[in-house]
Amino acid sequence: MYNPTVARLTYRGLLGRRRALILFVLPALLLVLSAAVRMLTGADDNTATSVLGGFALATMVPLIGVIAGTGAIGPEIDDGSVVYLLAKPVKRPTIILTKLVVAIGVTVAFSAVPTLIAGFLLNGNSQQIAVAYALAATVASVAYSAIFLLLGTVTRHAVVAGLVYALVWESLFGSLIPGARTLSVQQWSLALAEKTAGAGAVTADVSLPLGLTLLTAATVAATWFAARRLRALTLAGEE
Amino acid sequence: MPPETRTPAAPGRPQPAQDVIHNIGYRTYDGPRLGRAYARRSLYSQSLRGAYGLGRSAKSKVLPMILFGVMCLPAAIVVAVAVSTKLNKLPVDYTRYALWLQLVIGLYVAAQAPQSVSRDLRFKTVPLYFSRPIERVDYVVAKFAAMASALFVLTATPLLILYVGALLAKMDFSEQTEGFAQGLVSVTLLSLLFAGIGLVVAALTPRRGFGVAAVIAVLTIPYGAVSTIQNIALHSDNTTAIEWLGLFSPITLIDGVQTAFLSATTSFPGGHGPGAATGAVYLLVALALIAGSYGLLMRRYRKAGL
Numbered sequence: 001m002y003n004p005t006v007a008r009l010t011y012r013g014l015l016g017r018r019r020a021l022i023l024f025v026l027p028a029l030l031l032v033l034s035a036a037v038r039m040l041t042g043a044d045d046n047t048a049t050s051v052l053g054g055f056a057l058a059t060m061v062p063l064i065g066v067i068a069g070t071g072a073i074g075p076e077i078d079d080g081s082v083v084y085l086l087a088k089p090v091k092r093p094t095i096i097l098t099k100l101v102v103a104i105g106v107t108v109a110f111s112a113v114p115t116l117i118a119g120f121l122l123n124g125n126s127q128q129i130a131v132a133y134a135l136a137a138t139v140a141s142v143a144y145s146a147i148f149l150l151l152g153t154v155t156r157h158a159v160v161a162g163l164v165y166a167l168v169w170e171s172l173f174g175s176l177i178p179g180a181r182t183l184s185v186q187q188w189s190l191a192l193a194e195k196t197a198g199a200g201a202v203t204a205d206v207s208l209p210l211g212l213t214l215l216t217a218a219t220v221a222a223t224w225f226a227a228r229r230l231r232a233l234t235l236a237g238e239e
Numbered sequence: 240m241p242p243e244t245r246t247p248a249a250p251g252r253p254q255p256a257q258d259v260i261h262n263i264g265y266r267t268y269d270g271p272r273l274g275r276a277y278a279r280r281s282l283y284s285q286s287l288r289g290a291y292g293l294g295r296s297a298k299s300k301v302l303p304m305i306l307f308g309v310m311c312l313p314a315a316i317v318v319a320v321a322v323s324t325k326l327n328k329l330p331v332d333y334t335r336y337a338l339w340l341q342l343v344i345g346l347y348v349a350a351q352a353p354q355s356v357s358r359d360l361r362f363k364t365v366p367l368y369f370s371r372p373i374e375r376v377d378y379v380v381a382k383f384a385a386m387a388s389a390l391f392v393l394t395a396t397p398l399l400i401l402y403v404g405a406l407l408a409k410m411d412f413s414e415q416t417e418g419f420a421q422g423l424v425s426v427t428l429l430s431l432l433f434a435g436i437g438l439v440v441a442a443l444t445p446r447r448g449f450g451v452a453a454v455i456a457v458l459t460i461p462y463g464a465v466s467t468i469q470n471i472a473l474h475s476d477n478t479t480a481i482e483w484l485g486l487f488s489p490i491t492l493i494d495g496v497q498t499a500f501l502s503a504t505t506s507f508p509g510g511h512g513p514g515a516a517t518g519a520v521y522l523l524v525a526l527a528l529i530a531g532s533y534g535l536l537m538r539r540y541r542k543a544g545l
Binding site: 022025026029033036037040041046047050051054055058059060063066067070071074075078079156157158159160163164167168171172 | 298302342346349350361446447448449451452453455456459460463464467468470471472474475477
């Protein structure tokens with residue numbers, strides 16, 4: 001269920017040329033920000049949660065998820081070169097799973113790892129905050145990659161659709177309508193962070209079992225549906 | 240005619256001369272030539288229409304029109320509420336409106352700036368533009384102006400709705416006109432700034448999807464970072480830091496300029512907006528960014544490809 005050649009091509013498509021640049025800029029910004037905050041205010045758990053929760057988990061992880069998830073398949077469908085891939089004797093679910101693995105790898109490497117380092121920079125992992133947010137970023141990366149990979153197969157405007165979900169639904173509606181928070185990857189992953197971190201350090205809107213169930217369900221359903229979409233793919237010309 | 244198929248010439252008649260270019264009646268064009276200004280105008284209007292999907296497929300109209308609708312809907316609701324409850328002042332400031340919906344504006348730039356320039360790069364049509372009587376400066380100016388105009392339409396229409404609604408509700412005419420004018424100045428600056436940033440980022444990549452993500456990252460990530468640090472600075476009572484930090488993201492830059500010069504209330508944490516002196520720096524930085532993005536675009540198109 002894993003094809004190294006497809007993986008290599010996807011990896012090159014994601015990180016080749018200058019594309020890796022934006023993926024490096026975001027984590028670098030987070031680290032600079034954390035270092036600056038640490039120097040300005042000293043180690044403080046509240047500041048750490050506000051930087052890690054407000055910037056890392058709420059903005060950086062979804063954005064890198066969008067770039068990696070849709071970038072793993074979107075451009076190929078967009079320029080039509082996916083037919084050469086589909087014409088090879090490789091099962092479509094294998095293609096999707098391989099691309100998912102690569103997307104997850106890239107998202108974790110560029111979001112969860114910097115989150116962990118930023119956490120240590122901010123308060124030296126007091127109350128396990130750094131580890132908690134890194135864990136949350138990891139599970140969120142998995143779910144985001146699967147969802148945005150699905151979007152990449154469904155629509156040509158996958159990046160915009162993904163951004164609308166990540167920014168408008170999670171940030172805007174999440175802060176206005178409490179109910180919207182139950183249906184957000186961010187909150188599901190925060191449930192895990194809440195359990196890992198010291199008591200009261202992190203708050204989430206969903207309980208841990210519900211969060212984990214929804215995370216798994218969303219990931220599996222998105223992957224299955226993406227494979228299904230790829231089997232029935234029709235190629236359209238540029239509008 | 241190849242030699243094998245040639246029929247032998249009848250004896251006594253002269254052989255027809257070979258290698259002749261026949262005049263088959265092509266004519267040279269002798270109508271009016273519309274010239275460079277016309278080409279520039281056409282490029283501008285095509286780009287502006289394209290930014291709303293006009294003259295393109297139905298599918299590409301969906302997104303800009305939805306965003307346009309989302310932009311205008313709150314204004315219509317505000318007006319409806321103000322009229323029905325007989326308020327004597329609009330519940331939202333003209334200058335505050337664009338800041339309030341900055342996410343929508345950001346999404347619009349992210350979706351439409353790559354549409355305007357990345358596709359030309361990807362399908363290698365840029366050389367075709369330059370085979371017309373337009374220069375590099377015409378292409379850049381037309382694209383920049385079209386994007387800025389599209390953004391101005393997006394941001395000024397809701398203000399117009401608010402203004403008309405306020406006048407229909409018989410609010411104070413001079414007060415409303417002043418607010419409306421200030422709002423227009425602010426959204427003009429915002430349109431130019433966002434169009435410049437969006438086009439510069441989009442012109443660097445031929446892949447639309449990647450351009451979209453890059454533009455939204457450039458517009459929102461600095462905002463996220465700036466407001467996080469500003470909130471931390473508020474907790475440690477460092478109000479001068481709040482004032483200066485706003486320089487580092489596009490939307491807070493606009494916020495700072497209009498707080499200093501257009502009598503807007505700031506949305507900086509704790510309401511610590513810049514004063515006139517700091518505001519001058521804000522205005523300078525904003526104008527420098529606009530000029531800088533124009534310069535970068537000019538440099539970018541020195542070479543037609545990538």
